[in-house]
Amino acid sequence: MTKRSPLILLLASHLFVSGVFSNSIITIENKCNNTIWPVIFSWRSQVSTTGFTLKTGEERAINAPSSWYGLISARTLCSNDSTGNFSCATGDCESGEIECPGTYKWSPVTYVIFRIDDGQINSYIISLEFGYNLPLTVVPSNPACISSGCMVDLNKTCPNDLKEFSRRGLVACKSACRQSASDENCCTNYFKYKQTCKPTPYVQNFDRACPSAYSYPFSGNNSTFTCTNSTDYVITFCPSSIPNTTSSSMAPLPQPKHNSLRKLKPILGTTFIATTSLLRPIIYHEAQHIKRYD
Numbered sequence: 001m002t003k004r005s006p007l008i009l010l011l012a013s014h015l016f017v018s019g020v021f022s023n024s025i026i027t028i029e030n031k032c033n034n035t036i037w038p039v040i041f042s043w044r045s046q047v048s049t050t051g052f053t054l055k056t057g058e059e060r061a062i063n064a065p066s067s068w069y070g071l072i073s074a075r076t077l078c079s080n081d082s083t084g085n086f087s088c089a090t091g092d093c094e095s096g097e098i099e100c101p102g103t104y105k106w107s108p109v110t111y112v113i114f115r116i117d118d119g120q121i122n123s124y125i126i127s128l129e130f131g132y133n134l135p136l137t138v139v140p141s142n143p144a145c146i147s148s149g150c151m152v153d154l155n156k157t158c159p160n161d162l163k164e165f166s167r168r169g170l171v172a173c174k175s176a177c178r179q180s181a182s183d184e185n186c187c188t189n190y191f192k193y194k195q196t197c198k199p200t201p202y203v204q205n206f207d208r209a210c211p212s213a214y215s216y217p218f219s220g221n222n223s224t225f226t227c228t229n230s231t232d233y234v235i236t237f238c239p240s241s242i243p244n245t246t247s248s249s250m251a252p253l254p255q256p257k258h259n260s261l262r263k264l265k266p267i268l269g270t271t272f273i274a275t276t277s278l279l280r281p282i283i284y285h286e287a288q289h290i291k292r293y294d
Contacts (some may be wrong), residue, residue: 023230024116028072029059032134032238037078039093041104042070051075051093051100064116073109074134074237077168089166090133108164108174109133110150117229124233125223126150126213128206131164133172137239138225145227150210151239157205175215176202187217194218 030036035055040047045068054060054074077089078098085096091109093100108131115123124138126148137149155163158173165171177186187197197218199207206215214223 024064024122025061025232026064026072026114027059027061027232027234028054029234029236030054030056030074030238031236031240032056034076035078036134036237037075037088037091037098039073039075039091039100039104040070041093041100042068044069049099051095051098053098064114066117068114068116069118070114072112072114072235073107074136075109076133077166077171089168090164090172106130106178107133108172108178110136112136112138112235114233120229121226122229122231122233123224123226124148125225126210127223128154128210128213128215129175130178131162131172131174132158132206134237135239137236139234139236140227141232141234142227142230145231146225148212148225149239150213152209154206154209157209159202159205162202175206176200177216192217 028038033056035053037051037053038060039051040049040062042050045065047062047065047068047070049062052060073091075088075091075093078086078092079088080086086098087094087096091107093104095101110132111127111130113125113127115121126136126138128150132150132154135149135151135153137147137151139147154173155170158170162174162176162179163170163172164174175185179185183189183191185200185202191197197216199216199219203216203219206213207219212223
């Protein structure tokens, strides 16, 4: 019988106790009528894949490493051209293949942004700041934590000037910021302050449909949800139902699980008190290397 080195056993024990291995598993499932191609982009730590295929009814579990900080979205209507180049109608990462290595640019798709095992706390946000392509829900395994979702088909209520089409028809709804890149719509320069950054009719359209999702820097909803770091999550694209504990487009706005400044600081690394302003430093200050517009 092969003897295991005491040093190796001691090191493995230390890694487990010190939290190098996160206890959170994120399962992505596809209940859409068509195949989707999820994207996983990481700002901190790395997962085992950056992109893959999910046919209707399939799911895939991803082990979230300790202190992982990244986003998950889904590409749609993907194919290979005559030269073998892989591309998608929505959420394309322009890698030319199913995996999405390297840099990433924002697209008009529905995002979920996670921080896993950050100060022994997990947090997530559903973001519509750049647009929308698919409905989804995020359901924690811990029943004490709040689920959230955007189940409304925003493509059907999308203003005409924000609709994004492919050869197969309407595929996404862009945000006004992504469409115009104006200071007023993007809350930049003179409009970067709460007093001057106001929700446009386009933002209000998103807020009414999915009030628990993040849509602009100073929205008044509670879009950050937190839980213990041992929690697993199921992200469902095109869900058919939503749990009773979920914040949906028809439910009252929930309060985040931890809603004090003392607890929010280690969760998201910011001194902002309002949870709705937390995504602004996340996206714009820590991810400036990502291209924002085409």
